[in-house]
Amino acid sequence: DAGVTQSPTHLIKTRGQHVTLRCSPISGHKSVSWYQQVLGQGPQFIFQYYEKEERGRGNFPDRFSARQFPNYSSELNVNALLLGDSALYLCASSPSTENYGYTFGSGTRLTVV
Amino acid sequence: AQKITQTQPGMFVQEKEAVTLDCTYDTSDQSYGLFWYKQPSSGEMIFLIYQGSYDEQNATEGRYSLNFQKARKSANLVISASQLGDSAMYFCAMREDWGNKLTFGGGTRVLVKP
Numbered sequence: 001d002a003g004v005t006q007s008p009t010h011l012i013k014t015r016g017q018h019v020t021l022r023c024s025p026i027s028g029h030k031s032v033s034w035y036q037q038v039l040g041q042g043p044q045f046i047f048q049y050y051e052k053e054e055r056g057r058g059n060f061p062d063r064f065s066a067r068q069f070p071n072y073s074s075e076l077n078v079n080a081l082l083l084g085d086s087a088l089y090l091c092a093s094s095p096s097t098e099n100y101g102y103t104f105g106s107g108t109r110l111t112v113v
Numbered sequence: 114a115q116k117i118t119q120t121q122p123g124m125f126v127q128e129k130e131a132v133t134l135d136c137t138y139d140t141s142d143q144s145y146g147l148f149w150y151k152q153p154s155s156g157e158m159i160f161l162i163y164q165g166s167y168d169e170q171n172a173t174e175g176r177y178s179l180n181f182q183k184a185r186k187s188a189n190l191v192i193s194a195s196q197l198g199d200s201a202m203y204f205c206a207m208r209e210d211w212g213n214k215l216t217f218g219g220g221t222r223v224l225v226k227p
Contacts, residue, residue, distance in 0.1 A: 033214065042117075042204050042217030043158070056214050088156055092215075102215065104150075104158035 004105035012111045021076040021108045025093030032074040035090040086112045117218035126195045134190040136205030147188040152202040200225045
């Protein structure tokens with residue numbers, strides 16, 4: 001079975017640009033969460049989606065948005081990129097919002113120059 | 114105040130020896146879950162072990178065991194018989210009852226020496 005897949009694996013963007021990151025959860029998993037991991041730190045929660053609805057949001061500016069599609073895949077969008085947005089963006093899927101079985105993807109490494 | 118504290122930024126351990134990674138947490142919830150993840154240089158977060166706040170027995174998964182001391186709010190990870198492949202970052206995380214997000218600590222880097 002395929003695990004959580006994220007694309008692209010690496011990305012370089014210029015300040016002020018927009019970026020879209022993609023995540024496909026494990027088959028049968030209906031919940032997707034996004035985390036930002038700045039170099040040298042632990043991951044920080046950005047969003048959780050379940051059944052296409054936002055179920056949780058972390059302390060991130062409105063430049064960050066996300067959505068979940070009917071097939072449970074998800075996109076994370078970041079507008080007006082700043083140098084500080086450079087990080088590893090991790091996607092995690094789980095069967096539901098209450099199940100503790102979070103499975104993470106390998107992440108998208110975003111570099112803003 | 115930090116909810117998850119990992120006080121050891123880095124550790125060396127000899128191959129085949131055991132190592133204990135410290136984790137303390139802060140919550141006022143009665144129901145919560147504690148997780149340990151391994152992150153190799155590839156970036157993927159690999160789930161190792163889970164302990165629920167109401168679990169009376171310490172969790173074990175193969176060479177991993179969790180030393181759960183609820184009154185002290187600590188959830189230390191013990192890796193027995195260390196292998197070279199255990200070299201990685203290790204993160205402690207908590208899920209509180211009121212939310213579905215994981216709150217992570219700052220991590221501990223483990224380097225296993227042959």
